[in-house]
Amino acid sequence: xxxxxxxxxxxxxxxxxxxxxxxxxxxxxxxxxxxxxxxxxxxxxxxxxxxxxxxxxxxxxxxxxxxxxxxxxxxxxxxxxxxxxxxxxxxxxxxxxxxxxxxxxxxxxxxxxxxxxxxxxxxxxxxxxxxxxxxxxxxxxxxxxxxxxxxxxxxxxxxxxxxxxxxxxxxxxxxxxxxxxxxxxxxxxxxxxxxxxxxxxxxxxxxxxxxxxxxxxxxxxxxxxxxxxxxxxxxxxxxxxxxxxxxxxxxxxxxxxxxxxxxxxxxxxxxxxxxxxxxxxxxxxxxxxxxxxxxxxxxxxxxxxxxxxxxxxxxxxxxxxxxxxxxxxxxxxxxxxxxxxxxxxxxxxxxxxxxxxxxxxxxxxxxxxxxxxxxxxxxxxxxxxxxxxxxxxxxxxxxxxxxxxxxxxxxxxxxxxxxxxxxx
Numbered sequence: 001x002x003x004x005x006x007x008x009x010x011x012x013x014x015x016x017x018x019x020x021x022x023x024x025x026x027x028x029x030x031x032x033x034x035x036x037x038x039x040x041x042x043x044x045x046x047x048x049x050x051x052x053x054x055x056x057x058x059x060x061x062x063x064x065x066x067x068x069x070x071x072x073x074x075x076x077x078x079x080x081x082x083x084x085x086x087x088x089x090x091x092x093x094x095x096x097x098x099x100x101x102x103x104x105x106x107x108x109x110x111x112x113x114x115x116x117x118x119x120x121x122x123x124x125x126x127x128x129x130x131x132x133x134x135x136x137x138x139x140x141x142x143x144x145x146x147x148x149x150x151x152x153x154x155x156x157x158x159x160x161x162x163x164x165x166x167x168x169x170x171x172x173x174x175x176x177x178x179x180x181x182x183x184x185x186x187x188x189x190x191x192x193x194x195x196x197x198x199x200x201x202x203x204x205x206x207x208x209x210x211x212x213x214x215x216x217x218x219x220x221x222x223x224x225x226x227x228x229x230x231x232x233x234x235x236x237x238x239x240x241x242x243x244x245x246x247x248x249x250x251x252x253x254x255x256x257x258x259x260x261x262x263x264x265x266x267x268x269x270x271x272x273x274x275x276x277x278x279x280x281x282x283x284x285x286x287x288x289x290x291x292x293x294x295x296x297x298x299x300x301x302x303x304x305x306x307x308x309x310x311x312x313x314x315x316x317x318x319x320x321x322x323x324x325x326x327x328x329x330x331x332x333x334x335x336x337x338x339x340x341x342x343x344x345x346x347x348x349x350x351x352x353x354x355x356x357x358x359x360x361x362x363x364x365x366x367x368x369x370x371x372x373x374x375x376x377x378x379x380x381x382x383x384x385x386x387x388x389x390x391x392x393x394x395x396x397x398x399x400x401x402x403x404x405x406x407x408x409x410x411x412x413x414x415x416x417x418x419x420x421x422x423x424x
Contacts, residue, residue, distance in 0.1 A: 049395055053071075059350040060405070067085075069086045071083075071092075075111070106118070106119035113149065118137070125138065140156075146180035148184055151163075160177075169199075182217065188203075193207035205234070217252070220252055220272060222249055230247060232245065233252075256271055256272055259294075277307075278305070282298055283296075290325055292306060297315065301315035302331070304329075317332060328341045347400060353402075357393070
C-alpha cells in the first residue's frame, strides 16, 4: 500500500525541490500555485523537454515553459522557487520573470512571514522577497517559519528554533525535531524518544514515543507506541485517544479521516473517534487530498474515491498521482500511451503527446502502439492505418480537445530544427 510520510523530521537536511515523476520522457506536476495575492488563483507546474511552466485548472498555459529544470508552487507573496540547469535555485514572480537570481544551492518556498530558507556555500540561511540574506547562512539545516513565528534549524548536530530576528528562542538541544503545528506544539526527540514542546521550549508531553508527528487540524497527532510499536493518536494533553493498534497510519486529512492499516496489506479509513469510516476494500490507498478525493488501487488500476468511500473516478489508470491544490492529478494509461492531467470529474485537462511528421509535412499522432491517425477539426482521432513514413517527431502539450497548446508553433520545419534521432 502507499503510505506517504509527508511530515518527516529534518535531519541536517538539504531540502531539494520535489522530484518530478517522469513518464515517457515527460515530467508531471506535483504542486499548485497562487498567482495573485488579492485572489486565490492556483496554477499547476508543467515540465517537459527540460523546461517548466504553469497552467491553470482549465489547461491554459499561463506561464510559458522556459529554461527551468524544476519549478515549485507559488507562495503567498507571489514568488515560486525554480531550478536552472539542474544546479542553482532562484525565484520567479507570477509572470514567470526571475526576480531573485538562481545563486543558491538549495532552498524552500517563502513562509507567511516573507522569509525563505536557502542554502549557500553549504550552509542555510533566509532571504526576503528582494533576495537579501536577512539571516546569514550559518545553519546545517533550516525549515520554514511556522504560524507562531519560529523556524526549525540545525546547528552543531542538534536542533532548535529561531525567530525572524535570528534570535535562538529555543536552543539547539534536541536530537531531532519537527515544525510547530497550528496548536503551538512541536515534536522533539530527547534520548531517542519523542515528545512535544511549546513555543518556550518547555516539554508539555514527555518523550515516551518511538515516533511522533505534527498535530492535524482536528487536534490529534499520530504517534508510535514504544512497547507495541503500533501507531495511534494522542490529543494535545498527551492522552492516547485512539489506541495504538495500527501497523501503520497517516495523519488526519482536512476532511477528518485518516488512512490506517492493521497490517501492511489492508488499508482503511477511520474518523477522529477511531471508528471505521471506509472499510477495507482496496489493494492500495492514499490519504485524502485537499479536494476531498483519495487515490485507491483496485484490480491493479488506480482511481479515486470521495469521503463516503464511493468511487467517483473509476480505477482505469496504470499510474496516478495526488490531486494538487489546483485540482489536477497526473495519470497515465500505458495501452493508450496516454500521459496527462485530469480534474476531479476525471476529465482530461491536458495531455502530453508526440506529433510525428511524414516527409510531406503531414502531422500524425500515435494513439496506440502501431495505430496512427490525425485529429480532425472536431478534435476527433481519425485512424489512418499502420504504414506511416515518419521522418521527425516533436513533443507537445495538448488540451482535452487535442489542441496543441505548447509549443505555440509546431511544424515539420520546427520539428527538424530540434530533432535528435538518438532520443527516439
